[in-house]
Amino acid sequence: MGAVPDPLPAPDVTLADLGEFGLIDRVARIVREVAPGEDVLVGPGDDAAVLRVRKGHVVVSTDLMVEGRHFRKDWADAVDVGHRAAAQNLSDINAMGGRATWLTVGFAAPPTLPARWALDFVRGFAEECAEVGAGVVGGDVTSSEKIAIAVTVIGSCAVSPVLRSGAQAGDVVALRGRQGWAAGGLAVLGRGFRSPRVLVDAYRRPQPPYDAGAVAAEAGATAMIDVSDGLLADAAHVARASGVGIDITSATLEVPDPLVAVASATGADPLSFVLGGGDDHALLATFPAGSGLPDDWLRIGAVTEPGPHGPAVTVDGSPYDGSVGWTHF
């Protein structure tokens, strides 16, 4: 690694000033400082990281975030963007019933970006990973017109991974974690406001229920997904993968007061944030009827036979006519 670099350059130092390898050295130092990671024999800096694995199942997921589409520098600071990027990926492993262990980060940015933004991002990212005991083991940096962040997360499962495809008619549909809060925060930010602060913070730094995925897997969850596209949109992923219908009972959904306030101010249905919002990374799972739900899971609906038009999601027995989350093109 050569001489130990100063991890925090002055605010006016750009990526171009720091250079690719100056950036890499500092990133590696932050990552080691925050959490070296378990079973990491070689971390960032070589052609590849070297990891010790035990015989078993490894789960892998990858995500790409693009500035302007997935985040805006004026809506969240770099540390928050780091937390969000990590949370989004850690949540995918949570949704398999697994435990995240190692992550890689690809970072593309304009040469004029202040280097501190990149390093603050890395720190937030590594801190979020450390919350579940995972470490950053590799990465890549390159230049681009807009910031793009590519994350791959690797984890392991103590029991069989819970897929999207295992839901069966008669199962209970349950939710764990805040849902709709981040969408409310995003709506607020999109209108140039900064409050209710609790919603803005929920958008900036999601709090996925990291402990809940493995617990649900052990409790016999038949299907599971993290709510990233939207509650109804992600329920539809489960419905399609499992070949079932899913009916959500709207009265069971929690609509917190701040969401009611935002909905009132923006002329929206508060329930639309809960049904359509996605960035909280709650877990949606199905459990066999009659088996109790693990702690803090909320029963919100039921798995049904597929409808006349195939697998679909309904709300209170009918198709929902509001927004059901986003797609990427």
Place this chain on the structure above:
Amino acid sequence: MGAVPDPLPAPDVTLADLGEFGLIDRVARIVREVAPGEDVLVGPGDDAAVLRVRKGHVVVSTDLMVEGRHFRKDWADAVDVGHRAAAQNLSDINAMGGRATWLTVGFAAPPTLPARWALDFVRGFAEECAEVGAGVVGGDVTSSEKIAIAVTVIGSCAVSPVLRSGAQAGDVVALRGRQGWAAGGLAVLGRGFRSPRVLVDAYRRPQPPYDAGAVAAEAGATAMIDVSDGLLADAAHVARASGVGIDITSATLEVPDPLVAVASATGADPLSFVLGGGDDHALLATFPAGSGLPDDWLRIGAVTEPGPHGPAVTVDGSPYDGSVGWTHF
């Protein structure tokens, strides 16, 4: 996965027409067709891929390619870009002495991109992976102004991974694979020409010596790297990581006739392509003096004590004054 999609939409079908999930379905189908991958219990389509691992060392590497910087759509077709993107990553595992097994691909592109470009890219990518028996197990798609491709590759090592940091004074420096050809092709394309075809093809579809990394590891290589930034630049990575000097003997380097022709036409030193070029993904390794080199490795220099200014690379005993490869900012 629902109904089986037609994998090849008409040329005028864009990503926006196909939609995120239409694209994902087709990508998953191509990936399964080309090579399902070994020990893949769940491939693309769930929150994470599920992979069976044996106890041992796993190696992981990640790379980010951005349109206009790492590739141009008018310099290589989508299938070739796919081959290149995969080769670049497979080569990192090769450089550890490992065998690549699984890859993930993040793909960001404008909604107006013809969907066939994306699918051709995936096909080329998966085909290149299949050459070493590796499979694509996951991915993500999103929209962006320019195409960005994020790849993570996971592999395993039968023997201890060969790091950059193990070179010792007295070791032999050796090269395996074509070197400088892709840089020659790039120079030709950058001037609007398409020949010598052998160089252009070398740029469009590199031929890394995939079999050579594991062989070198078994033969006792003390350090190894793939030449992606440039021969001297990557030798400098080894020198720094190992705390040694590296001296390259220029007369040992092969300068093929087409490179001589291109250098003559462009007024360049043909050796500059070999010393500065990087996209061929040759392997550069060090071996203990006195131990024979594995087949097809070319002895090109020696590891020395670090010079008065620390670890550095010299050519014929002196600092090289030409281009030594690229950095990313």
